[in-house]
Amino acid sequence: MRVRDAGNTVGKSGQVKRRTCPCLIRAIADRGVKVCLMPCLGLEDAIGTAVRQACYIVAEELRPKVTVLGCAPALFVGAEEDIIYVLSYPVIAIEACSYACGTRMCRRYGKEPNAVIYADEFLREFGIDLGVESNYILGELGQRASKLLAERIVEEIDRLLLSEVRRVAKVTSEQRAKGSTEGG
Amino acid sequence: MQPSSNLKVVVVSCNGIGMLVSTAARLGALRAQQLRPQNIIVWGAATLGVDYPKAVRDANSYPLILIDGCKPKCASGVYSEKVKDGIIKPSDIGGKVIGRIYIPEVCVKYGLSLKGEQRSRYSEKGMKVVEAIASEVVKLVDEFIATCGK
Numbered sequence: 001m002r003v004r005d006a007g008n009t010v011g012k013s014g015q016v017k018r019r020t021c022p023c024l025i026r027a028i029a030d031r032g033v034k035v036c037l038m039p040c041l042g043l044e045d046a047i048g049t050a051v052r053q054a055c056y057i058v059a060e061e062l063r064p065k066v067t068v069l070g071c072a073p074a075l076f077v078g079a080e081e082d083i084i085y086v087l088s089y090p091v092i093a094i095e096a097c098s099y100a101c102g103t104r105m106c107r108r109y110g111k112e113p114n115a116v117i118y119a120d121e122f123l124r125e126f127g128i129d130l131g132v133e134s135n136y137i138l139g140e141l142g143q144r145a146s147k148l149l150a151e152r153i154v155e156e157i158d159r160l161l162l163s164e165v166r167r168v169a170k171v172t173s174e175q176r177a178k179g180s181t182e183g184g
Numbered sequence: 185m186q187p188s189s190n191l192k193v194v195v196v197s198c199n200g201i202g203m204l205v206s207t208a209a210r211l212g213a214l215r216a217q218q219l220r221p222q223n224i225i226v227w228g229a230a231t232l233g234v235d236y237p238k239a240v241r242d243a244n245s246y247p248l249i250l251i252d253g254c255k256p257k258c259a260s261g262v263y264s265e266k267v268k269d270g271i272i273k274p275s276d277i278g279g280k281v282i283g284r285i286y287i288p289e290v291c292v293k294y295g296l297s298l299k300g301e302q303r304s305r306y307s308e309k310g311m312k313v314v315e316a317i318a319s320e321v322v323k324l325v326d327e328f329i330a331t332c333g334k
């Protein structure tokens with residue numbers, strides 16, 4: 001069977017980036033499977049602002065039904081909602097520097113992030129340095145960085161969602177097989 | 185008018201992402217820093233929470249203003265935890281809180297609201313809240329500097 005091209009794009013390195021079919025994402029969303037984004041929320045540099053904006057693009061435009069935003073300060077004060085997000089869903093930590101605050105936040109609740117994106121390293125591949133950008137409201141370069149980061153986060157979300165759905169399907173089929181053996 | 189003093193104050197702001205108000209907290213703190221660049225250092229509550237070395241050093245070196253965005257009052261919560269854990273040691277010079285700003289109270293005081301705003305991009309209405317927060321921070325900083333000068 002030939003799989004229809006769902007609008008794949010070619011990355012800077014010439015590598016084909018596979019875009020997940022929107023119908024598949026909708027089906028996954030209907031099953032209630034979600035991914036939690038745990039971003040660096042640093043205020044001191046523009047890269048923190050770019051990471052934050054990228055998360056908004058993902059959560060509000062690109063993958064709204066399958067994304068939740070993990071709020072780092074809320075985790076500190078034990079906000080139930082955010083703890084549930086981190087403990088129940090696969091987590092993507094999006095870091096602005098090697099101190100890796102997002103990863104540290106997950107570990108505080110005994111969880112290792114399922115994926116980590118280092119925004120500074122990723123943007124360097126595109127020759128983007130946000131050193132001159134304002135951390136207050138992003139300019140053109142910062143906005144471009146946010147969009148690129150958002151696309152990178154989406155790739156990781158789709159990968160994690162599919163792997164989560166496969167995992168759940170495997171568990172379900174194993175339970176069913178076990179049930180039929182016990183019943184027979 | 186800007187005070188000429190080089191006295192510094194650390195603003196520890198809510199740097200959450202989920203709630204609409206967290207954008208106001210972040211922008212309000214950074215706007216205040218634009219207005220008093222010589223006097224204000226800004227750190228996010230979570231950055232202090234994970235013991236980021238520069239944030240911990242600044243929090244112990246200068247007095248603090250805490251900005252809380254919503255009911256869990258994360259900036260205050262992180263500060264209390266850090267004091268309890270001995271990471272922040274309040275003294276006469278640094279580590280002590282000289283002011284707290286709770287954004288819903290600022291909105292009431294100035295008759296402003298964030299209703300209908302988007303967390304990713306504020307319109308003029310949201311930016312009025314940002315300016316109100318910044319002016320409250322600046323007021324506290326100027327008062328502190330004036331008191332120290334006496």
